[in-house]
Amino acid sequence: MRVMLAMSGGVDSSxxxxxxxxxxxxxxxxxxxLWGGESDTGxxxxxDVDDARRVAQQLDIDHLVxxxxxxxxxxxxxxYVRAHVDGxxxxxxxxxxxxxxxxRLAERADLLGFDAVATGHHARIGRDAAGRPTLQRGADRAKxxxxxxxxxxxxxxxxxxxxxxxxxxxxxxxxxAAMGLRTAGKPDSQDVCFIxxxxxxxxxxxxxxxxxSATVLDTGGRHVGEVPAVEMVTIGQRRGIGLPGGGPKRYxxxxxxxxxxxVVGADDDLLDRALDVxxxxxxxxxxxxxVLVQTSAHGTPAPADIGPGxxxxxxxxxxxxxxxxxxxxxxxxxxxADRCVLGxxxxxxx
Amino acid sequence: MRPAAVEAxxxxxxxxxxNPSGSHRFARDARRAVxxxxxxxxxxxxxxAGWVVFTGCGTESDNAAITGVLDAAARTGRPGTAVCPAAxxxxxxxxxEHHGGRVVPVDRSGRVDLDALADTxxxxxDVRIVSVMAVNNEVGSVTELDPVCSLVRELAPDAxxxxxxxxxxxxxxxxxxxxxxxxxSLSAHKFGGPKxxxxxxxxxxxxxxxxxxxxxQERDRRSGTHNVAGIVATAAALAETDAERHDxxxxxxxxxxxxxxSLLAELDGVLxxxxxxxxxxxxxxxxxxxxxxxxxxxxxxxxxxxxSAASACASGAMEPxxxxxxxxxxxxxxxxxxxxxxxxxxxDADVDRxxxxxxxxxxQLRR
Numbered sequence: 001m002r003v004m005l006a007m008s009g010g011v012d013s014s015x016x017x018x019x020x021x022x023x024x025x026x027x028x029x030x031x032x033x034l035w036g037g038e039s040d041t042g043x044x045x046x047x048d049v050d051d052a053r054r055v056a057q058q059l060d061i062d063h064l065v066x067x068x069x070x071x072x073x074x075x076x077x078x079x080y081v082r083a084h085v086d087g088x089x090x091x092x093x094x095x096x097x098x099x100x101x102x103x104r105l106a107e108r109a110d111l112l113g114f115d116a117v118a119t120g121h122h123a124r125i126g127r128d129a130a131g132r133p134t135l136q137r138g139a140d141r142a143k144x145x146x147x148x149x150x151x152x153x154x155x156x157x158x159x160x161x162x163x164x165x166x167x168x169x170x171x172x173x174x175x176x177a178a179m180g181l182r183t184a185g186k187p188d189s190q191d192v193c194f195i196x197x198x199x200x201x202x203x204x205x206x207x208x209x210x211x212x213s214a215t216v217l218d219t220g221g222r223h224v225g226e227v228p229a230v231e232m233v234t235i236g237q238r239r240g241i242g243l244p245g246g247g248p249k250r251y252x253x254x255x256x257x258x259x260x261x262x263v264v265g266a267d268d269d270l271l272d273r274a275l276d277v278x279x280x281x282x283x284x285x286x287x288x289x290x291v292l293v294q295t296s297a298h299g300t301p302a303p304a305d306i307g308p309g310x311x312x313x314x315x316x317x318x319x320x321x322x323x324x325x326x327x328x329x330x331x332x333x334x335x336x337a338d339r340c341v342l343g344x345x346x347x348x349x350x
Numbered sequence: 351m352r353p354a355a356v357e358a359x360x361x362x363x364x365x366x367x368x369n370p371s372g373s374h375r376f377a378r379d380a381r382r383a384v385x386x387x388x389x390x391x392x393x394x395x396x397x398x399a400g401w402v403v404f405t406g407c408g409t410e411s412d413n414a415a416i417t418g419v420l421d422a423a424a425r426t427g428r429p430g431t432a433v434c435p436a437a438x439x440x441x442x443x444x445x446x447e448h449h450g451g452r453v454v455p456v457d458r459s460g461r462v463d464l465d466a467l468a469d470t471x472x473x474x475x476d477v478r479i480v481s482v483m484a485v486n487n488e489v490g491s492v493t494e495l496d497p498v499c500s501l502v503r504e505l506a507p508d509a510x511x512x513x514x515x516x517x518x519x520x521x522x523x524x525x526x527x528x529x530x531x532x533x534x535s536l537s538a539h540k541f542g543g544p545k546x547x548x549x550x551x552x553x554x555x556x557x558x559x560x561x562x563x564x565x566x567q568e569r570d571r572r573s574g575t576h577n578v579a580g581i582v583a584t585a586a587a588l589a590e591t592d593a594e595r596h597d598x599x600x601x602x603x604x605x606x607x608x609x610x611x612s613l614l615a616e617l618d619g620v621l622x623x624x625x626x627x628x629x630x631x632x633x634x635x636x637x638x639x640x641x642x643x644x645x646x647x648x649x650x651x652x653x654x655x656x657x658s659a660a661s662a663c664a665s666g667a668m669e670p671x672x673x674x675x676x677x678x679x680x681x682x683x684x685x686x687x688x689x690x691x692x693x694x695x696x697x698d699a700d701v702d703r704x705x706x707x708x709x710x711x712x713x714q715l716r717r
Contacts, residue, residue, distance in 0.1 A: 033667030049666060066644055067667035111715055112648055 002026045003161060004109040005118045006101055007056065007063070009048030012120025014055040014183040015176045016163040020118060021059060023163075028114070029056040029063040032105060034072035034096070035194040045193075051183050058181060068104055075099035077194060081208050084231040087257035088328035091148075091297075092192050098151045106159065118161035121145045122169070125157050126340070133157035135283050135341040137334075140168040147297050150332040150344040151281045202232060214260040216241055219253065219269055230255065233262050235326040236270060253324065271321035277306075277314040277331045280345035286314075287342045292334040293318075295325045295347065301334055314345060351587070352542035352694070358586035359544065362579035370576050371567060380578050387585035394592040395534070396525030397551055403568045404581050405548035408516040408537025409441035410561075412481070414550055414572065415512040415533045416445040418558035419479040425559060430476035433509075435462035435483070436676035440661065441535075442481045442514050443672070452477075459628045460491040460677050464501060471505035479510045484527055484534075485517035488660060488673040488689060489624045490633025492522070495530040510556055516540050520591055520693065521599055521630035532556045536588075538580065542694060543587035547580040594694070602692050603631035605701050609690065610634050612705040617712055621683055623674070632693050637679065638686035641715040644668055646688060649711035655704050657690045 056063035122138030176184035211229035332344035368376035432451035564573030619639030643659035660671035
């Protein structure tokens with residue numbers, strides 16, 4: 001096959017290139033230039049592009065840089081900023097996968113005559129009994145990234161390869177080191193690529209939107225404090241809400257940006273029986289009934305029943321009360337064996 | 351590189367390896383080679399040899415002009431401003447912006463808008479340098495420097511006029527440009543010389559502070575040990591370019607015309623970005639509807655046709671062209687920009703191949 005390999009400059013996509021070549025594929029490496037602003041980490045910095053290019057040279061494959069900055073601004077950065085104004089907690093890496101890697105890049109690959117796009121994600125593409133592609137968790141459970149690629153459907157999976165998904169991360173590093181790949185010991189990227197470690201989310205958002213202060217209330221409606229930026233507050237948050245230390249731990253249980261109020265309560269006040277999910281996508285077709293539901297990148301999946309709700313939403317009914325999920329977070333459905341992704345969507349307010 | 355340039359430089363990479371600033375016989379040999387190279391370059395430019403400064407590249411020459419003039423003015427208690435058009439190469443635009451200078455609009459062909467330049471010169475106090483490129487590097491448009499010179503002399507008589515002539519050397523008689531300007535930049539690799547050598551012409555009496563300070567080479571205008579082999583090769587390449595220019599321009603012009611005419615005939619939705627009457631012979635620039643340059647360039651590269659779109663950023667990604675934006679080319683057109691350069695080695699067969707490959711690639715991308 002002719003494979004376009006998305007190379008972030010990290011160890012996973014580096015080894016992915018070597019594995020694809022071993023399998024006899026024709027491989028062209030591509031690094032996407034996404035974020036034009038300040039950056040100190042992630043897939044956009046020039047030093048990461050250098051790493052990707054040097055690995056491509058080592059593998060003796062062509063390496064290209066595609067400028068998808070405009071798509072990234074429109075589909076990832078602008079919605080990220082807007083979400084905070086709306087009191088929603090977005091996951092920009094998932095939106096980048098949805099709109100840039102597996103849409104824009106995949107479309108480009110198709111147009112240029114490639115048969116598949118490969119990435120270094122830790123997820124696996126299997127086959128069901130009828131031979132159709134399935135999306136499965138990566139072999140290394142601790143590094144599993146099926147959550148962040150849950151939006152892929154069968155058609156997309158048929159044109160996608162995850163060459164390192166069957167390996168433990170430690171084995172990825174060992175093999176990369178054995179081959180002398182310069183990225184073998186490079187630390188995993190952790191953070192959002194357009195947020196700098198020095199400025200953080202606050203500086204990034206503060207440069208783009210006016211922060212609004214909010215009143216902090218307890219669950220009884222009593223005034224307990226103020227926060228300078230309601231846009232920076234997320235459900236479940238415990239620190240940084242300006243409450244005096246000591247006393248019982250208090251968490252943000254509700255954020256209302258329109259009324260500029262933040263409600264804090266005890267751990268128990270965060271427990272929900274149900275969750276509404278919008279903008280659902282399905283690997284195959286909509287699923288109903290008993291599933292496992294994961295609400296963060298490395299969270300523990302919990303059993304629930306899912307079924308259709310109003311306006312194409314999906315209602316998740318937890319089998320046991322579940323910690324509240326901030327609106328905007330991705331909610332991913334797995335089969336009961338906790339192996340295959342069935343679909344997913346975005347948490348919304350009940 | 352031109353074979354004559356390669357041949358000229360080789361002895362200075364082996365047996366004649368001395369530093370021309372030394373005081374022994376080998377140094378004198380090297381010094382003589384640099385002096386003779388300077389004479390040749392000066393002759394091709396129609397200026398005295400003393401005006402020719404060798405630098406490390408065209409970008410350095412541009413920076414040395416802008417920063418050097420502003421710095422010299424500031425040191426004599428006359429701080430001031432730089433002015434340039436919006437379609438300049440980044441080697442001019444970025445230093446002008448860095449020093450808080452004024453950027454003037456350009457016309458639809460990428461040439462400075464003379465009325466806007468006049469307004470800027472009238473309304474900006476203390477203009478110390480005006481930099482206007484002779485030939486645009488992306489779209490190939492030629493700016494007549496005489497009217498620019500007249501405006502500057504009339505409205506900003508204290509200002510230095512610099513031109514980035516990096517793209518002009520192969521196509522325009524440089525002797526016709528130098529009388530209009532005080533400073534002029536060249537880059538050797540644009541006329542078949544080596545990468546890593548630039549030329550800066552500095553008219554006598556122009557006050558310029560050095561940007562690179564040190565041992566005082568180049569009459570204190572540019573310190574650093576001479577790149578003797580590169581300088582000698584630069585002179586050889588420029589001399590050959592100058593001698594062949596007249597014939598080459600008409601030969602390459604007909605190749606370029608056939609290339610562009612064939613693309614216009616084969617494909618719908620192709621815009622010739624700048625009228626040919628405003629362009630140098632070696633530049634073919636078109637905007638192709640409904641495709642993206644990056645995708646097109648990949649297909650061309652795969653078929654071993656090497657072209658470009660705009661300039662690349664530090665990561666190697668193509669940036670949307672600031673030149674096309676300044677010219678007012680709509681984003682829908684500029685997204686499909688294709689820049690093809692022709693030169694001394696371009697043949698009829700190359701043009702046939704380019705037409706075939708570009709046509710096939712555009713059809714594939716539009717399917």
